[in-house]
Amino acid sequence: MKKNNQASELEQVVFKIIAFLKDKSKILLTTHDQADIDALASLVVFKHVLTLAFQDKKKKFILHARLSKSSQTYLHKFKQKFPEISIELESNPPSFLGDVIIILDTNNPNQITFMRELNFTLKNYPYFFIDHHVPTIMKQNSNLTEFNLILPQFSSTSEIIWEIGKILDIKLPTSLKFLLLAGLLIDSGFFMHGNNDTIKRAALLLNEKDILIKDVMEMLEEEPSLSEKIAMIKGLQRLKLMKKKGWLIGISHVGSHEADLASLLVKIGCDVSLVYSKKRREHFRISMRAKMKLCDQYGLNLSEILQSVSDISDGNGGGHPCAASLNGQKSLERTVEEILKKILKILNE
Template sequence: MLKPKIKSYLNFLDNKSVLITSHALADLDGLASAIGLYFFLQKLIPNIITHLYFSKISKKARIFLEKLKEKFPEFDPVFEEDINILYFDAIFITDTNKFSKAGKFLSNDEDILKDTLIIFIDHHYAEDLHLKQQKNRDFIIFEDYTSASEIIVDLFKDFQISLQLALKYLLTAGIIIDSGYLKFANKNTLESMAFLLEDNIEYQEILSMLKIEPHISEKIAKIKGAQRSELIRENDWLIGVSYVSSFEASVANTLIKIGFDISIVISERKDEYRVSLRAKRRVCDQCNLHLGKMLEGISKDINGIGGGHEGAASIKISKEELNIKTIILEKIKEILNN
């Protein structure tokens, strides 16, 4: 499916100006898949004009990229500093399945871009989005992949295009992060890893490049989040609910590490709530719990933005919604009791 699809765009993309970007606050997988695609398209289509742009890059991704450039000074994907979105013939958005998740520089202007071809490349659950036929919109979605980086690896493989060493490091890092250090890996994840690690790549070196001592504020958030956590028992499942002012995702992971089966961490920001959820694989499997799908459903009811994976998802909602905790908890209990 991948190769024919890309082939169908070859003629169109020749001599065209193409923007490659990722979701808002690009993480390592977003960054790696976008940069990988940038080099792939350059090699595949000789006369394409590629532009890379990220409105914001997460700290972890930024630090990894800095370390990578130190190790490979010749690796230098060019990031645009300022772009005019109307300038491009096509826009690729990686690690993203819908417009609203792309950087704000795009999200405010979907109508303006109705004549621009936009291709989403993603591995997140996408409802029936990719089935909907929309003019100038295309979706390359592999829901069973643990990372968008793996889709890019497939592109290089399918078209037999070689990857520079630095890019292999970067894509490997993208896969490691999104697969939770391979905890959520499947056959495809490991095949992609094996392909990338063929050369003299030091896997352990990539792991150490990924290590960042958390800032003291994050460590405090984790500790406070754990201290404040409320234990709710539903059958034999232990649900942890906690409140922090930031680092909700990190705190949600911490709660799972200390023994909760499901964690819900609510962070009150200036004009919205951000809620991170995590669940152990066992509860997802046994109870058919898919946090991403669940939060997408809740989003529709209460007008939030939510989604994600089976065992890790998040939702943003306006502060007018006063009982977000109850809404999420009720939904989880309903699923656990089914």
């Protein structure tokens, strides 16, 4: 029953979005910085879905994204396998912003560099989000909230785009289903952080037997770069451990690859990990991961914790209950202290 309600709610918003976009001639689709494969897949497939939904040659869709290193590598391999698909991505701040901006795979405008770069222009610019992260509490003047699809119950934005495509009765070619599966696999940690629906959607994407899951997984395999390997090893050397009621909290720091190290620490036995990385000037980034068991049993929510310390660091945090990050610009030490205090308090309960 609940599921049907959810489905129809999604449907309603999707039809509202389509009605709203009907008379818009230039639509900008963008995503967070260091766009990952889920972000890339969502952008490319959503453009395809909208193009077919409108069948209007005068309508222009612009994709804007700055890809992470690993998404660039992935895109290269993807284009070799599917040369028939043309993907054009803008990476410079767009000169013309279009009539509306649709932001995919984040619901925090601070995570979009060009928005920061064009701060003044965007203040009154209409935009809305399609995303699967925990909603950020933020005052956003020009956000068209009635079109927001912020759905943390989805493991990936790729899956939301897949559902939108189904609602609009758009049939996707093999290549784009392949791409959505890649986004779904990456963001669900190969189903590790997924739920029943994640697996059901993956099964549907594989239904027509034109895709082998082995091929999708193989394309996602990536030998870590030398700098990543060194960062992991150095980060492990600097590891500090805290023990609380049998739970292990691992704390470390690296120059880059903080998210990878945070994931690695949980893989090798930490129940919670916190890895920070100092960036230029006072700026820093904190990445955190936790075992799912801990989030379920204790209601630990890293996204909420990082949002709650955003003020101290004059930054913004968010993500998921078991995987979250924070970009800060001051008081690194105090921020880390405050985070650890909150975690210890939860574990004490």
